[in-house]
Amino acid sequence: MTRLAPGDSAPDFTLPDADGQNVSLDDYRGRKVVVYFYPAASTPGCTKQACDFRDNLAELNDAGFAVLGISPDKPAKLAKFRDAEALTFPLLSDPDREVLKAYGAFGEKTMYGKTVVGVIRSTFVVDEAGKIETAQYNVKATGHVAKLRRDLSV
Template sequence: MQDVTDNQRLSPGDTAPDFTLPDADGKDVSLADYRGRKVIVYFYPAASTPGCTKQACDFRDNLAELDGAGIDVIGISPDKPAKLAKFRDAEQLTFPLLSDPDRSVLTAWGAFGEKTMYGKTVTGVIRSTFLVDETGKIEVAQYNVRATGHVAKLRRDLSV
C-alpha cells in the first residue's frame, strides 16, 4: 500500500498528463501543441532564483542542439505570468515558460510534494525533467535533478 504522502510519479511508457497553461504573455500553451515532436517538460521551483536561473540558461544555451535533434523545451513553475515574463526577458529565454499557480499540473506529473531541503522534509516543487515522445508518452522521467550540470547530462543521455 502506498503512503498517502507519496507522490504519484511518472515512469517511461506512461502517457504524459495533458495540460493547457498560460505562458509568460498569458497565451495558452498545451502539451497537445507539441504532438509530432519530442518535448522536454521541466518543472522548477521559482523564476529568478539562482538554481532556476542556472537551469533555464543551460536549456537556453543548448536549445539549438536540442532543436536540431527535434526536441522542444517547456519550463513550468508556480510563478504568475508577469513574473515569468520578467524572468524570460532578464535571461533572454527563448522557450515557453508556463504558469501553474494552483500546482495542478505539477501534482499530476509528480513534481509537487514532499522533498528534503537542507535536511528538513518540506512540501514544494520537486525539480523534475521529462522527455515526452512524439505520441505523448513519457520517454524519460527524472526527479530531484540538480540545477547545475543537468542539461549536459540530459544531452549525454539522449545523445544530443
C-alpha cells in the first residue's frame, strides 16, 4: 500500500459531492486544502470528526485552508449527513475507493485487535502547488482537529 509523505505530489481527483456536483482537487490550486478521509457518514466517530471540522472551519478558512471530507458513501447518504449535522464544507463520494487507495487511506488496519480491510482515517494538507505538506494516517476521530490546528498554528 502506498503511503504519501511531505513533498509528494497530491494525487489529483474529481469526485461528486453530496449534491452530485463534481469537485476537483485542481479547483483548489493556489490555496491550501485539508483533505480528510473517514470510514462512513453518520457513524459516531465520523460525526464527531466532521462536527469538529465544522466548528473550526471559520478559523481554518481565515488561515487560508479549505476542507474536503472524502468517504466511500454515495452522494445521497452524504447529503443526509451534511443536512443532519449542518456541515458547511464539501463531502465527496469515492465509492470505488480509487482516491482512498491513491492516498493510502484504504487497506489493512487493526480494529478491536483484528486485522481488517477498510478506510484508514487519514488527513492530508495539500499546499498551494498541489504538494503534500502533511500526511497523517490512523488519526483519532476525537481531538484530531484540535491537534491539526496546533500543528498548523491556526
